[in-house]
Amino acid sequence: MSGRMWYGWSANDNIRETAASGGLVTGLLLSLLSSEMVDAVCALKRGDDLYDPRPVLVTSPEEIQECAGSMFCGSILTADWVLGASEANPGIKIAAVVKGCDAKVIYELIKRNKLDRDDLFLIGLNCSGTFSPVQTRTFIREVCGMNPDSVDSFLIRDGRVVVRSGDITKEYPLENIEERGFGRRDSCRRCDTPIPRQCDIVCGTWGLYGENSDRATFVEVCTDKGLDFLSQAEKNGHITLVPANPGGVKARSRVEAAMLTISEKNRKEMFAKTGSGMERLTWIMEETSRCIKCYQCSHACPLCICQDCQTKKPWLVKPGEVPPPLMFHLIRFSHIADSCVNCGQCQDRCAMDIPVSLMMHALQDELEKMFGYHPGRPEGMPILAKVNQHEEWEHHYENSYQKMIRLFSQKVADTEDIKGE
Structure with a gap:
């Protein structure tokens, strides 16, 4: 063969x-x-x-x-x-x-x-x-005029959403239904x-x-x-x-x-809505002001695997304060953003509809431009997320902590050389 x-x-x-x-x-x-x-x-x-x-x-x-x-x-x-x-x-x-x-x-x-x-x-x-199951049911009921429970299949083929129920088949251009708010999850649209x-x-x-x-x-x-x-x-x-x-x-x-x-195209449009610099920070603070600190974003994130969660340390995040201070979210960003794979799990689970995945993915995109690391590919190693967490690096990488520090330092030096040219 x-x-x-x-x-x-x-x-x-x-x-x-x-x-x-x-x-x-x-x-x-x-x-x-x-x-x-x-x-x-x-x-x-x-x-x-x-x-x-x-x-x-x-x-x-x-x-x-x-x-x-x-x-x-x-x-x-x-x-x-x-x-x-x-x-x-x-x-x-x-x-x-x-x-x-x-x-x-x-x-x-x-x-x-x-x-x-x-x-x-x-x-x-x-x-x-x-697709979101809830939105899909609404789409089938309101747009297709079908009973969601009677549908035999729902799929995407050749850029079209195809819905079949018995002898009835209805097709819609994916782009059109996304314009109406019934399309794929936001993270999928950026994939x-x-x-x-x-x-x-x-x-x-x-x-x-x-x-x-x-x-x-x-x-x-x-x-x-x-x-x-x-x-x-x-x-x-x-x-x-x-x-x-x-x-x-x-x-x-x-x-x-x-x-x-x-x-x-979707990434550029979505990232543009987050702003830049102080504008982005203000947007993050406004959006996260709805947070009830339920920890569902942490539980849902497949890469949030620290054995000793920094967001639960009282000298960093005051216990019982809702909404939590910005430090709560900054800790998560600093631990995950360089390796965020845009799976969207955090945003799917957020009870307050905070666009957590968009925040994380936008930050990951900026870090990738700075340091060149693209998460989820076989090559390369994550650089920034836990560089200040010695015990976590030891837990995950055993004796390679010093190597990672050298790699991070070299990336910073390369970036400064580029800026100086």
Whole structure:
């Protein structure tokens, strides 16, 4: 087997008919579990309805088919479940089906010695973004004129939202419904990772062409490990692969470029609303004045993992004061902003509708321009967030604290040299 881009589907006719996009991912997961290449699979399954995705850890091949299908509602991070399973079962090998934000979180946790990359088989999914379940129900009821409970499927395809209920299908340009406030979550609209190539393979529907356009998956191989388990799945008879159509490869590139262009435009517009300098600080102070210090932003953040939370130290943040002083938020910004992957979990969970994710992402963007670190990619190490927290660096990096200090100092020196030129 050679080549890096393929069309694939499940070799099981029943799976190919019932699973999404020909059941390629389902076939891969069956192969990985059946061959004992992994001990468990972390994926999403449908809960009470299509607006209710639920993360599961599956250890039996018989349960894999329950995870088949695409879900566009909700904002679940499978990365949290991967971390929980790894901490509870050191050395466990996990195949994880992940979006771009999941993949970025996983790499940030690897850099913090919380996960071992060798134990992970990462199957990435092309992602156009996810939708709020509450807003989606409202959209279906008010715009589509349908009963949300009777809808059979809700998905994004070719830049259009497609809603199906029985024999009725309605389609809307994604851009149009976002102008009406019913679109993707804000963090998804800013996302710069529609194809998470930090995974071992990436799967999706972009680039399907001709006779394979309806019941197949486009697969891009990103690592040697990905090539190995893809080849093994084909050899075991779980999947069928054919080389990707060259026209489909070009079409996929065009879709990715279009998604990135839209995301960049959205980032600029959203970041512009935050202002700069004192204007931004004033905006942050006004928005955070609604904070009730429920700690949901900290609990939701997959990278807020300090063992001894600085925001709970009374000499930094006065206990019982609501809203808390600005120091509460500044501590979170200083600990997380350089590594924020824009997953949006903090904002989704905020009871007071504070645009926490936008604040964090805007600060991360500024730090990236200053220091060159892009969070969530395999290369590089986080620089700024905990450089003043010696005990936390020791906890995460053991004896590498001095190395990190030198790296940070060099970045500062380089920045000053540039300013002086």
